[in-house]
Amino acid sequence: MDDIDGGASRAREMGSGGASTPWEPIQMVFKRYFPEKVSDNKAPTLRAVVKKKPVVVRLTRDLVETYRICNTQFKYRGELNPKRYLTTPSVGVLNDGFDNVNSDLILAVNDDFCSSDSRQRYIVKDLLGHGTFGQVAKCLVPETNSFVAVKVIKNQPAYYQQALVEVSILTTLNKKYDPEDKHHIVRIYDYFLHQRHLCICFELLDMNLYELIKINQFRGLSLSIVQLFSKQILLGLALLKDAGIIHCDLKPENILLCTSVKPTEIKIIDFGSACMEDRTVYSYIQSRYYRSPEVLLGYQYTTAIDMWSFGCIVAELFLGLPLFPGASEFDILRRMVEILGKQPPDYVLKEAKNTNKFFKCVGSIHNLGNGGTYDGLKSAYMALTEEEFEAREKKKPEIGKEYFRHKNLEEIVKGYPYKMNLPEDDVVKETQIRLALLDFLRGLVEFDPAKRWSPFQAAKHPFITGEPFTCPYNPPPETPHVHVAQNIKVDHHPGGGHWFAAGLSPHVSGRGRMPLHNSPHFQMIPYSHANSYGSIGSYGSYNDGTMQGNSYGSYGETGNMFAYYSPVNHPGLYMQNKGGVSMLGTSPDARRRVMQYSHGGGLGTSPSAGNFAPLPLGTSPSQFTPPNANNQFLAGSPGHHGPTSPVRNSCHGSPLGKMAAFSQFNRRKGVGYSGGSQPQESSLPQAQGHGMDNFYQNEGYSGQFSGSPSRRQFDSGVNNRKQTQGGPTLSTGYSPHNVSSSSLRSNMYNPSGTGPHHENPDSALSVPDPGDWDPNYSDDLLLQEDSADEGFLANEFSRGMQLGSTDASSFSRRVNSNASTSSSNPATQRRYIPNQPFSQADIGSPPSNDPHARFSQLMPGSQFTPHVSQNSPSRLGQQPPHRFNHGRPNVGRAMDRNHINAQLPPSNTNSGGQRSPRSSSYTNGVPWGGRRTNHHVPNVPSTSHGRMDYGSIA
Numbered sequence: 001m002d003d004i005d006g007g008a009s010r011a012r013e014m015g016s017g018g019a020s021t022p023w024e025p026i027q028m029v030f031k032r033y034f035p036e037k038v039s040d041n042k043a044p045t046l047r048a049v050v051k052k053k054p055v056v057v058r059l060t061r062d063l064v065e066t067y068r069i070c071n072t073q074f075k076y077r078g079e080l081n082p083k084r085y086l087t088t089p090s091v092g093v094l095n096d097g098f099d100n101v102n103s104d105l106i107l108a109v110n111d112d113f114c115s116s117d118s119r120q121r122y123i124v125k126d127l128l129g130h131g132t133f134g135q136v137a138k139c140l141v142p143e144t145n146s147f148v149a150v151k152v153i154k155n156q157p158a159y160y161q162q163a164l165v166e167v168s169i170l171t172t173l174n175k176k177y178d179p180e181d182k183h184h185i186v187r188i189y190d191y192f193l194h195q196r197h198l199c200i201c202f203e204l205l206d207m208n209l210y211e212l213i214k215i216n217q218f219r220g221l222s223l224s225i226v227q228l229f230s231k232q233i234l235l236g237l238a239l240l241k242d243a244g245i246i247h248c249d250l251k252p253e254n255i256l257l258c259t260s261v262k263p264t265e266i267k268i269i270d271f272g273s274a275c276m277e278d279r280t281v282y283s284y285i286q287s288r289y290y291r292s293p294e295v296l297l298g299y300q301y302t303t304a305i306d307m308w309s310f311g312c313i314v315a316e317l318f319l320g321l322p323l324f325p326g327a328s329e330f331d332i333l334r335r336m337v338e339i340l341g342k343q344p345p346d347y348v349l350k351e352a353k354n355t356n357k358f359f360k361c362v363g364s365i366h367n368l369g370n371g372g373t374y375d376g377l378k379s380a381y382m383a384l385t386e387e388e389f390e391a392r393e394k395k396k397p398e399i400g401k402e403y404f405r406h407k408n409l410e411e412i413v414k415g416y417p418y419k420m421n422l423p424e425d426d427v428v429k430e431t432q433i434r435l436a437l438l439d440f441l442r443g444l445v446e447f448d449p450a451k452r453w454s455p456f457q458a459a460k461h462p463f464i465t466g467e468p469f470t471c472p473y474n475p476p477p478e479t480p481h482v483h484v485a486q487n488i489k490v491d492h493h494p495g496g497g498h499w500f501a502a503g504l505s506p507h508v509s510g511r512g513r514m515p516l517h518n519s520p521h522f523q524m525i526p527y528s529h530a531n532s533y534g535s536i537g538s539y540g541s542y543n544d545g546t547m548q549g550n551s552y553g554s555y556g557e558t559g560n561m562f563a564y565y566s567p568v569n570h571p572g573l574y575m576q577n578k579g580g581v582s583m584l585g586t587s588p589d590a591r592r593r594v595m596q597y598s599h600g601g602g603l604g605t606s607p608s609a610g611n612f613a614p615l616p617l618g619t620s621p622s623q624f625t626p627p628n629a630n631n632q633f634l635a636g637s638p639g640h641h642g643p644t645s646p647v648r649n650s651c652h653g654s655p656l657g658k659m660a661a662f663s664q665f666n667r668r669k670g671v672g673y674s675g676g677s678q679p680q681e682s683s684l685p686q687a688q689g690h691g692m693d694n695f696y697q698n699e700g701y702s703g704q705f706s707g708s709p710s711r712r713q714f715d716s717g718v719n720n721r722k723q724t725q726g727g728p729t730l731s732t733g734y735s736p737h738n739v740s741s742s743s744l745r746s747n748m749y750n751p752s753g754t755g756p757h758h759e760n761p762d763s764a765l766s767v768p769d770p771g772d773w774d775p776n777y778s779d780d781l782l783l784q785e786d787s788a789d790e791g792f793l794a795n796e797f798s799r800g801m802q803l804g805s806t807d808a809s810s811f812s813r814r815v816n817s818n819a820s821t822s823s824s825n826p827a828t829q830r831r832y833i834p835n836q837p838f839s840q841a842d843i844g845s846p847p848s849n850d851p852h853a854r855f856s857q858l859m860p861g862s863q864f865t866p867h868v869s870q871n872s873p874s875r876l877g878q879q880p881p882h883r884f885n886h887g888r889p890n891v892g893r894a895m896d897r898n899h900i901n902a903q904l905p906p907s908n909t910n911s912g913g914q915r916s917p918r919s920s921s922y923t924n925g926v927p928w929g930g931r932r933t934n935h936h937v938p939n940v941p942s943t944s945h946g947r948m949d950y951g952s953i954a
């Protein structure tokens with residue numbers, strides 16, 4: 001004390017001019033502490049709880065500052081930092097060293113992209129995911145200080161083309177059908193070329209539903225969440241149906257949380273496999289677990305296949321595991337028949353291309369009673385047993401593990417374990433809701449596509465509306481489709497290409513394509529033998545009858561030949577007929593095909609592909625395939641399935657398949673992580689929302705439909721429509737309209753609960769091991785992470801999603817580099833290449849109102865040299881892709897091709913920071929994010945995607 005006082009007086013002296021005395025503080029801020037007297041003679045204890053971060057954390061959090069404190073001479077130059085690569089492998093071997101062996105652009109933190117069109121800069125900060133088409137990077141938009149997701153498409157023509165389809169479809173959906181962003185479809189902001197890679201800029205979203213289930217330890221989500229998400233997905237599907245677009249790859253991985261809005265919403269992504277309903281080009285679509293019976297059987301398909309996938313997703317959200325986790329297509333069908341207690345209707349089996357693979361004929365198929373519809377009692381077909389299948393196919397069918405103790409849907413849903421310690425009342429309520437769910441599912445996973453509910457019909461189901469469920473739902477008749485976008489702008493230019501492949505040309509009015517004959521740009525030459533499509537152009541240009549097209553990516557169909565004109569090509573630039581047959585353009589991926597045709601008129605090869613075998617079928621990038629001489633295409637019998645989904649995650653099989661395996665592996669390992677006008681006659685009482693705790697009414701829910709007649713009644717039913725025979729009973733009603741954040745929190749199963757959640761006998765009392773059915777699963781993928789960040793993570797996530805009961809520590813985290821380094825690393829010697837992705841030989845038309853102008857921007861030159869990497873993965877693996885023309889009548893649909901202007905998100909939107917539970921990226925192949933949790937199922941979703949083996953088939 002004396003010292004202190006003395007010091008103070010000396011300071012005063014110094015302040016008054018004492019020059020020789022050492023410096024002392026002028027004023028004393030703290031006084032000496034004198035403990036208060038305590039009466040009980042106990043030694044007083046001073047307890048100060050100081051939450052300090054570990055010293056290492058404190059010293060390294062702002063390392064540059066720490067260095068400056070240590071050494072004032074220290075200067076920091078970000079550009080000297082070693083590059084932190086996000087792409088694996090990061091060795092540049094293609095595209096002048098810009099691309100790796102997989103044709104992926106090698107991305108490093110702080111690389112920047114610049115859109116030549118919008119002049120917008122995007123600075124790479126992290127990797128969000130890795131798909132078949134390329135990588136998705138989290139990028140900073142410096143002007144607005146906001147983040148976006150940029151999908152960098154592989155530098156290969158077919159990927160490029162298919163990605164343009166995605167751009168086109170999404171642009172149309174966003175701008176024409178959902179300008180107010182109410183239908184839970186991801187927003188596209190911009191697209192541009194960078195180092196020959198097409199880059200598509202999307203709004204930044206969060207983890208996907210598979211990851212959500214995963215962090216919940218593969219226990220199902222609460223019914224309120226299932227219901228909320230179902231409703232939102234239905235809004236998206238209703239929009240798609242209205243636009244006549246089939247997503248073709250609906251699955252939990254392609255539904256992402258959007259936590260930037262409150263309460264949390266979901267959005268549908270990945271339209272890279274989508275097609276127009278009247279252009280069902282590919283026969284091999286949908287990820288296996290979510291693949292519809294029509295697609296499995298090779299029957300014509302419509303938007304109803306998305307409803308099947310949706311049904312599978314709803315069931316999976318509730319059960320935590322896929323409803324039909326078949327290891328092969330045979331296994332899937334077997335499970336469907338067993339769980340649903342039915343089989344596809346005879347009229348489908350009679351016409352489907354693959355019926356013989358799975359069924360045997362046991363009766364007359366010529367006089368199918370009941371209009372060809374299997375009445376459930378007797379059918380002309382019987383599913384093959386495993387032995388019969390083996391005898392026919394000369395190989396054993398792959399059969400996956402059983403996860404449910406019960407064998408039929410009703411028992412599975414009813415018998416699913418209830419949440420632990422649920423009060424009796426709540427059990428009763430949930431039982432009631434489960435009945436509604438069961439009925440709901442039955443309408444979705446309905447074998448007969450004609451009977452399967454439409455989004456409109458499903459949206460009126462009590463499970464969605466929250467009305468009390470008292471009896472089987474009788475859906476209202478589907479509103480006849482009336483196309484909404486009547487005034488679609490048409491590009492009257494001869495460029496077609498992939499736009500037509502996606503059926504996007506307003507001039508392509510139908511499968512019959514009769515209008516094509518009238519096109520001033522199109523002279524159709526009668527020619528037959530091709531019976532399937534890839535890109536189909538209404539403006540193809542033929543020069544003569546020799547089948548030399550002047551453009552690429554054109555495909556034929558039965559009885560007709562089409563080619564489209566590419567705006568980057570000269571009319572008159574003839575394709576070489578290298579295959580010894582007359583041909584017209586094909587997808588560049590034709591290079592890997594050797595096919596036999598029953599008719600000699602091969603159709604099209606890609607000029608970019610050089611001397612490739614003729615290709616009768618249009619191809620997608622997802623249908624690359626190596627030679628397989630055993631496959632024959634019959635012109636009149638299109639539709640052999642390829643080995644796996646062209647769109648997905650095949651560890652074996654898909655044309656892009658090896659890639660899929662690779663990318664899935666990486667993803668799993670943590671590459672990134674990964675009308676409203678029906679009058680409201682009366683509102684149900686507000687008490688509708690109290691049937692289940694944690695729900696509340698939200699009359700202002702944004703999902704109002706507008707415009708489309710087929711959409712307009714959607715939401716009106718939510719609040720007002722009464723169930724056919726059910727009154728507004730309050731006791732069992734529950735409102736799905738919204739779920740508060742807190743309800744999301746409390747409705748997630750608590751992973752710490754010990755109750756049996758799964759029916760799997762093996763796992764009845766424990767969490768199922770995802771490794772059993774998830775070939776990519778490995779808890780080695782999980783990495784330790786600084787625990788100091790866990791709180792932040794938990795907060796970040798729970799602020800967005802409010803899952804609450806799930807242990808925050810189970811969330812992985814994406815780590816962003818804060819290094820303010822420049823993107824240019826002097827050590828990396830790369831020659832700048834202007835944006836010139838592919839030569840005219842390789843590409844189609846870009847999405848633009850002015851394709852010529854747009855294209856000249858995009859394609860300053862044509863220096864693309866096709867390269868076929870040996871390692872270039874192919875999603876559809878080792879068998880040839882097959883497509884078929886389903887021969888359905890066309891319904892002309894017009895879609896515009898408006899160019900998207902960059903509409904960047906507001907500065908505060910999704911400003912990124914460290915996002916919720918996705919994460920971990922690789923740096924030069926070394927994982928650096930993620931964490932290991934204490935859960936006995938270490939299921940941090942280190943990748944954005946989940947399962948990898950969807951696409952493969954037996």
Ligand SMILES: Nc1ncnc2c1ncn2[C@@H]1O[C@H](COP(=O)(O)OP(=O)(O)OP(=O)(O)O)[C@@H](O)[C@H]1O
Pocket residue numbers: 128129130131132133134135136149151186202203204205206208253254256269270271272647648649673674944945
């Ligand atoms: N807008 C987004 N915001 C955040 N992450 C995204 C976004 N879009 C995509 N991702 C992430 O990137 C991953 C790959 O994206 P996407 O599915 O579009 O690519 P893909 O190549 O088409 O994949 P797939 O192999 O499934 O076809 C997604 O699973 C997701 O985790």
